[in-house]
Amino acid sequence: MRLNQYIAHHTQYSRREADKLICDGRVNIEKTKATPHSLLGANERVFIDGKKIVPKEHFTCIVYHKPKGEIVSKSDERGRRVIYESLESKFKHFIYVGRLDFASEGLLILTDSTPVAKALMESDLPRTYILKINGSITQEMINAMENGLISEDTSAGAHSKSKIISMTFAPFNSYKILKNDKRYSKIKVSIAQGKNRELRRFFGVFGREVLDLRRISYGFVHLNALPCGKKRFFTHEEYRDLHTFLQNKRDKKLQKN
Known part of the structure; x- marks a missing residue:
């Protein structure tokens, strides 16, 4: 593990703050002053301002x-x-x-x-979303959700500064059409990864814009009734x-x- 990562994992400091602590000479590995190029060996102790970092055995x-x-x-x-x-x-x-x-x-x-x-x-834990898109859900879109899709142009759903254009979409884990209308549609989908704006890009291939996107679960963790914010x-x-x-x-x- 990198030194700044170790500090961020076991203290309240972020990696950037850990880097500054190291540059300011406040970090020691055993009795040696750490530098930005220091490597942390197995079982070596780390000190900040002379106080030993106690590794966490539990996580939150x-x-x-x-x-x-x-x-x-x-x-x-x-x-x-x-x-x-x-x-x-x-x-x-x-x-x-x-x-x-x-x-x-x-x-x-x-x-x-x-x-x-x-x-x-x-992991490949399913990520589940509820989407609202403009326009209807077509058979072509259903086929792509079931069988996967390779597209050379996913710019319609991409961020304006993204350099990723082509993308391979794996078959969706599952989908359920909640509303299908020519004005707008709602659909619940589960996918295994969630790459860069994957769902926005997927529906963008078919000329659809994702108007709303809400993730409701990540594997065994569910949003349920937790209020927004x-x-x-x-x-x-x-x-x-x-x-x-x-x-x-x-x-x-x-x-x-």
């Missing part, structure tokens, strides 16, 4: 109902509101699991554990399911080795 996870108009980031160069301005200061070092774009809302998981965040982000801690059942998920992931890794 929260669910945040992100509203539209917030950026999932630590900061924004355009001065837009970021999620950490809505969360209490004690959560400023928490890591977000995946993203929701500026115009989207819904369930966002944050945790103080880098390994947990990484495991969840790299509010947060809650994982429930006992969600922690149980998370530990089971992590153990299964470790077991699979051991089997491969």
Whole structure:
């Protein structure tokens, strides 16, 4: 683990703040002053201002109902509101699991554990969304949801500054059409990854604009009735399911080795 990552994982400091602490000479690895190029060896102790960092044996996870108009980031160069301005200061070092774009809302998981965040982000746990699109849902769109799609031009649903144009869309895990009308339609979909604006790009291929996008679940974690702009801690059942998920992931890794 990189030194700044270790500090961010086990303290209230962000990685950027950890980098500054290191540059200011306030960090030691054992009795040696750390530098930006220092590598952290196994079982080595890290000190900030002479105080030993005690590694966390437990982790905390929260669910945040992100509203539209917030950026999932630590900061924004355009001065837009970021999620950490809505969360209490004690959560400023928490890591977000995946993203929701500026115009989207819904369930966002944050945790103080880098390994947990990484495991969840790299998983194929289904991400479920409710979408409102302009226009009707056609048979061509249904075929693509069921069989997958390769498109050389997904610019219709992409961010204006995105350099990603072509994209391969895997078959959706599931979908349920809630309303199908020539003016606008609603659909509930589950996908396994959630790549860069994937759903907006997918429907953009068919000339449809996603008017509303709300994530309602991420694997075994559900938004339920959590009000927009509010947060809650994982429930006992969600922690149980998370530990089971992590153990299964470790077991699979051991089997491969």
